[in-house]
Amino acid sequence: MHVLITGGGGFLGVKLARLLAAQGTIRGKAITKLTQADLFAPEPVKAPFPTEGIALDIADRAAVDAAFAAKPDCVFHLAAVVSGQAEAEFDIGMRVNLHGTLNLLEAARHAGNRPIFVFTSSIAVYGGEIPEMIEDWTILNPQTSYGAQKAAGELMVTDYSRKGFIDGRGLRLPTVTVRPGKPNAAASSFMSSIFREPLQGEEANCPVSEDYPIWNSAPRNVVANIAYAAEIPEEDWGQNRCLAIPGQTNTVREMVDAMTRVAGSNAAGRITWKPDPFVQKICAGWRAHINPAKALRLGFRQDSTFEDNIRWFLEDDIRK
Amino acid sequence: MHVLITGGGGFLGVKLARLLAAQGTIRGKAITKLTQADLFAPEPVKAPFPTEGIALDIADRAAVDAAFAAKPDCVFHLAAVVSGQAEAEFDIGMRVNLHGTLNLLEAARHAGNRPIFVFTSSIAVYGGEIPEMIEDWTILNPQTSYGAQKAAGELMVTDYSRKGFIDGRGLRLPTVTVRPGKPNAAASSFMSSIFREPLQGEEANCPVSEDYPIWNSAPRNVVANIAYAAEIPEEDWGQNRCLAIPGQTNTVREMVDAMTRVAGSNAAGRITWKPDPFVQKICAGWRAHINPAKALRLGFRQDSTFEDNIRWFLEDDIRK
Numbered sequence: 001m002h003v004l005i006t007g008g009g010g011f012l013g014v015k016l017a018r019l020l021a022a023q024g025t026i027r028g029k030a031i032t033k034l035t036q037a038d039l040f041a042p043e044p045v046k047a048p049f050p051t052e053g054i055a056l057d058i059a060d061r062a063a064v065d066a067a068f069a070a071k072p073d074c075v076f077h078l079a080a081v082v083s084g085q086a087e088a089e090f091d092i093g094m095r096v097n098l099h100g101t102l103n104l105l106e107a108a109r110h111a112g113n114r115p116i117f118v119f120t121s122s123i124a125v126y127g128g129e130i131p132e133m134i135e136d137w138t139i140l141n142p143q144t145s146y147g148a149q150k151a152a153g154e155l156m157v158t159d160y161s162r163k164g165f166i167d168g169r170g171l172r173l174p175t176v177t178v179r180p181g182k183p184n185a186a187a188s189s190f191m192s193s194i195f196r197e198p199l200q201g202e203e204a205n206c207p208v209s210e211d212y213p214i215w216n217s218a219p220r221n222v223v224a225n226i227a228y229a230a231e232i233p234e235e236d237w238g239q240n241r242c243l244a245i246p247g248q249t250n251t252v253r254e255m256v257d258a259m260t261r262v263a264g265s266n267a268a269g270r271i272t273w274k275p276d277p278f279v280q281k282i283c284a285g286w287r288a289h290i291n292p293a294k295a296l297r298l299g300f301r302q303d304s305t306f307e308d309n310i311r312w313f314l315e316d317d318i319r320k
Numbered sequence: 321m322h323v324l325i326t327g328g329g330g331f332l333g334v335k336l337a338r339l340l341a342a343q344g345t346i347r348g349k350a351i352t353k354l355t356q357a358d359l360f361a362p363e364p365v366k367a368p369f370p371t372e373g374i375a376l377d378i379a380d381r382a383a384v385d386a387a388f389a390a391k392p393d394c395v396f397h398l399a400a401v402v403s404g405q406a407e408a409e410f411d412i413g414m415r416v417n418l419h420g421t422l423n424l425l426e427a428a429r430h431a432g433n434r435p436i437f438v439f440t441s442s443i444a445v446y447g448g449e450i451p452e453m454i455e456d457w458t459i460l461n462p463q464t465s466y467g468a469q470k471a472a473g474e475l476m477v478t479d480y481s482r483k484g485f486i487d488g489r490g491l492r493l494p495t496v497t498v499r500p501g502k503p504n505a506a507a508s509s510f511m512s513s514i515f516r517e518p519l520q521g522e523e524a525n526c527p528v529s530e531d532y533p534i535w536n537s538a539p540r541n542v543v544a545n546i547a548y549a550a551e552i553p554e555e556d557w558g559q560n561r562c563l564a565i566p567g568q569t570n571t572v573r574e575m576v577d578a579m580t581r582v583a584g585s586n587a588a589g590r591i592t593w594k595p596d597p598f599v600q601k602i603c604a605g606w607r608a609h610i611n612p613a614k615a616l617r618l619g620f621r622q623d624s625t626f627e628d629n630i631r632w633f634l635e636d637d638i639r640k
Contacts, residue, residue: 090483128559130457137450137459141478141560148479152472158461159468163410239448239605240461285559 001029002070006058006104007078008036011181012120014045015223016076021047026074026116026230037067038079058100061107068107074116074230077104082186083124083146083282090145097149105156109165117157118229119170121242123215125151126172127285134290136243143285144187154242161234161241169229169237174217174247174290177255178309180317187282191216194252195259195310198267200319207276210253213288217247218309220316225300232298246292246302258306263314321349322390326378326424327398328356331501332440334365335543336396341367346394346436346550357387358399378420381427388427394436394550397424402506403444403602406466417469425476429485437477438549439490441562443535445471446492447605454610456563463605464507474562481554481561489549489557494537494567494610497575498629500637507602511536514572515579515630518587520639527596530573533608537567538629540636545620552618566612566622578626583634 003020007013017036024031031049036042037056044051056067058079079100086093101119108115124147125140140151154170161168178199179192190207191214197204217225225245250258256268296302303309323340327333337356344351351369356362357376364371376387378399399420406413421439428435444467445460460471474490481488498519499512510527511534517524537545545565570578576588616622623629 137461139457139459139560140475141457142475143482143559145479145483148475152475155460155462155468155472155475159465162463163465239463240459 001026001031001074002033002035002072003031003074003076004035004037004067004072005076005078006037006056007080008053009038009040009042010078011179012176012219012223012226013038013076013078014042015219016078016226017045017051019223019227021045021051023227024048035070035072058103059095061103064103064107065110068111071111071113072115073113074118075104075108076118076226076230077101078120080120080150081146082184083144084185084187084189086146086149087144087187087282088185093145093149097146098152101153102156105160105166109160114164114167116230117160117166117168118226119153119157119168119242120226121150121154121170121172122147123172123174123244123287123290125154126287126290132289134244134287136291136294144282158241167234168241169232170242171226171229172242172244173222174215174245176219176222177214177216178313178317179219180313180319187279190279194271195255195267195313198270199259199263199310199313201270203270203272205272205274205276206252207274207279208252208283209275210256210273211251212283213249213251214255215247215249215288215290216255216306216309217245217303218312220312221301221303228300236298243294244290244292245295245300247290248303248306249288250306255306259310262307262310321346321351321394322353322355322392323351323394323396324355324357324387324392325396325398326357326376327400328373329358329360329362330398331499332496332539332543332546333358333396333398334362335539336398336546337365337371339543339547341365341371343547344368355390355392378423379415381423384423384427385430388431391431391433392435393433394438395424395428396438396546396550397421398440400440400470401466402504403464403466404505404507404509406469407464407507407602408505410465413465413469417466418472421473422476425480425486429480434484434487436550437480437486437488438546439473439477439488439562440546441470441474441490441492442467443492443494443564443607443610445474446607446610452609454564454607456611456614464602478561487554488561489552490562491546491549492562492564493542494535494565496539496542497534497536498633498637499539500633507599510599514591515575515587515633518590519579519583519630519633521590523590523592525592525594525596526572527594527599528572528603529595530576530593531571532603533569533571534575535567535569535608535610536575536626536629537565537623538632540632541621541623548620556618563614564610564612565615565620567610568623568626569608570626575626579630582627582630
């Protein structure tokens, strides 16, 4: 099994690569090669099989075709321009998130080997006038360009699969928190930084009110679910290859209290609470109450307490 | 008001052009020019204002940009590769239905005058594991490439509107019946031909069983609703610019009986009933029970009996 990860240098991509290196197989077949692709060639993970990092701009159709000359058997498509940037720089978002995804799907189709194709979508696809509780049959009505581009990608993943071009599956990721590293241009960036920075002894600002609810999942669970998506037999997916994976709903206040329970009270004191209308406007369109019935039926794992998110951050990711 | 109709040589496009010629205004402003664009330059309708027919392949970005040099104030985007062809010839469907729509949206955006942009989507966007009754918040889960391409177009119409690039609105058309003319490559083609051909003295085949239910609307109502879509104030649309317009649910048997009541019993005798698995497979994914609550609230008109569909065909469209 040759595995290709786009966004393979990002934090989820690297964690996924490490997990696959430890796991060694997909659907019981040995992984024979792992390619991490990103805008700049990433440092490949260590594994008991050959690994490589390659530079790939998914918006460049010819480059994508070239990357598929090796006919990867399993593609994890994580590369994306994040929500804040896709909103501020519309053309870049369209080029990477929509046309980049189309380029990958076309290359996967023309490779001719019907690869497994795992696409990471986002809860940013939800919004607008819909019932409070989101079900598997709730309309995707994104209120950001990022969400619209992801939702369009989902439609294509399902259609390319229905046509037999790929064996696709798409996952609407919850907000992934606590992310390691630095704040980024995602409007949801604060959902990690208000924990990460204080736990690392620094200040961070919370731009929304403390009663703002967040549908979230810990990196460990998200990465495990992305890898698991490739394992599920094709016939179990039904007529939509994309779904919301599990998560948990917590208000900012509940999350901060969980941090205090796990790591003491000093961290919470480093959070400032200055409202940011730009971020609030985007966040107001997001949803926090999701019933991931189909994903649970298919065996995806669910978060149980935000204390885990804090604990695992301290174990896996805190800056040493 | 300069109006541009893509698919302006098709049967809906011509009917829409005639309606606009008679109406003379959009949102109370005089129409000053009407351009009907199609793959081959159509014969323009007669109107009390200048009209023209132009050749335009919407898959050709440069040609689309050139057509928008005139900065149309109101665009009706009807051009599409129909469902049967988009299923059989995947690349053509993608090029016209997805990329063609993207080309028009980009050209409309860069024209800079924020045109009204009416997009015709289809009930082919519905399908898969969803509740029997479709509501305004039901997921678009198309089971044809045509439907997937239309659903992706809807996402972009809403997002381009949210961004302020256009003033978009998208309508999921019911099956339009009775269509004039000849059978085409739409899988739904029989839904007109089993009435049209018999009423014109010819045989036609029904490839589905007589209890197959069809969500349908008469051309008069569909065209009136397309024109009406441009009239609705922007602020009334809410956070989704696309919706299912009204129609009525009838089984094939009910429709045939309505034909008999309006036009006598000879016509029904000209229908043959030979099943067609290709058409049945596509039709099995379509839905017939839709609650168009938002559209009714916005004032779109609803069909009341299939006898009207037959009567209006005899008045407007039967081959003389």
